[in-house]
Amino acid sequence: MVPAPGDIEAAAERIRGHVRRTPLIEVARGTFGVDASLVLKLELLQHTGSFKxxxxxxxxxxxxxxxxxxxxxxxxxxxxxxxxxxxxxxxxxxxxxxxxxxxxxxxxxxxxxxxxxxxxxxxxxxxxxxxxxxxxxxxxxxxxxxQPEIVAGQGTVALELEQQCPDVDTVLVACGGGGLVGGTAAWYGRRVRVVAVEAEGSPTLAAARAEGERVTIGVGGVAADALGASRIGAIAWEIAQRAIDDVVVVPGQTILDARRLLWDELRICAEPGAAAPLAALTSGGYVPRPGERVAVIVCGGNSDPATLI
CATH class of the missing domain: 3.40.50.1100 (Rossmann fold)
Structure with a gap:
């Protein structure tokens, strides 16, 4: 069963008091070398360091x-x-x-x-x-x-994002198995452009789109611990066919560079998978249109801070 916006609203009410409402921050134009109006949803500040x-x-x-x-x-x-x-x-x-x-x-x-x-x-x-x-x-x-309840729960990130920043045009979301990007697209539908960002070592959604069906792929690369599913989830795949606008696949080094930028510019210690959406912007994999307002979900922070020092 694919969650509808009503299921996501019900999930938000059900988990209220159990999860944190994570902050949204405005990033000055040009901070990461990106000429766009940019906001970051800091879901890495959720309990246990991820949206899960x-x-x-x-x-x-x-x-x-x-x-x-x-x-x-x-x-x-x-x-x-x-x-x-x-x-x-x-x-x-x-x-x-x-x-x-x-x-x-x-x-x-x-x-x-x-x-x-x-x-x-x-x-x-x-x-x-x-x-x-x-x-x-x-x-x-x-x-x-x-699972439907899992995807609906992850969709509450997007519900919060819309409450915090209702004028967003595009949301960039990391994709592994697809729970977060599926929930995000299920919430927004076609009202907002949703772009899935995958690491080149595990492009589950890109591979499925290329074949026209879910396929099993090899898994590797710098973000494999977080984005290391070998097959896009059935729920995310169904949602993707009608509500995920694009898929961007980014190289591992680009992800590590974006992770370093998050630390150097904002002192945000993201794990590699969570830096993938920013990497889509910094690498030119996704180029914002003039006047476009872009949101990046920074979805996890469970990595060793010593790797950034």
Whole structure:
């Protein structure tokens, strides 16, 4: 089921008091060498350092949770978010992450006292293990990006963005599995231009558009921990065909350069995947039209600050 704006409004009401209303900042024209009216939605200041708690809270609060609790597969951010949700709501949590998950994220998971399983080389392997674990334990399976309640919850980022800045023309959103960009497009529809930005190491939506259907791709590159899905989610794909205007694929070095700009200019410590939308602007992958007002969602900050010093 594809979420409608009414589902996103219901999600916002359901998770109110559980998530932060993250700030929006105006960026002076030319700050990043971009001649455009630019605002940044700082979703990296959400609980656990990413947008993920929104969708997970929405699903956990939408249905009864078994005594076995909640289980998820994740590259790191969704697992951190689910541990936060489980602790706040009183549910046990089990997480499956790939062996390639960043050490900083795995350390946080262990620090929270989670039952952590590192399985396989990528998200797809961890997802299979999580499904098996949920079937065995009876826990509620929480998908990182491809369940209606998850996508509706992520869409509350866009709802907030519109409340904070109603005159935005275009929103640039990082895309991995598609939960955030799908929720954003589901909220805005065709009222605002929504552009998905992918890392060249994992262009799930671009590959699907090229083939006319969802396809499985290899995963790699600097943003693979956050944007490392091997296949665009079914919900995001359905939304993309009618409400995502464009897909921009950016090189890994461009992402790292944009991440450095966020730090140097604004002291924002974003993870590589969260810098991808800005990279679309700084690389010329997306060129704003004259007078266009552009919003960039900076969606995660779970990276080692030492890599920016």
């Amino acid at each position: 708690p929104r969708g997970l809270y929405n699903r956990a609060l939408s249905r009864p949770v078994p005594a076995a609790g909640l289980v998820i597969a994740s590259g790191g951010n969704a697992a951190l978010a689910l541990l936060h949700v489980g602790r706040r709501l009183g549910h046990p949590v089990e997480v499956f992450v790939p062996e390639t998950a960043p050490a900083v994220k795995v350390a946080k998971l262990h620090g929270y006292g989670a039952r952590v399983h590192q399985v396989g080389a990528g998200f797809a392997d961890a997802a299979v293990a999580a499904e098996r674990g949920a079937a065995q334990s009876g826990a509620l399976l929480m998908h990182a990006y491809d």
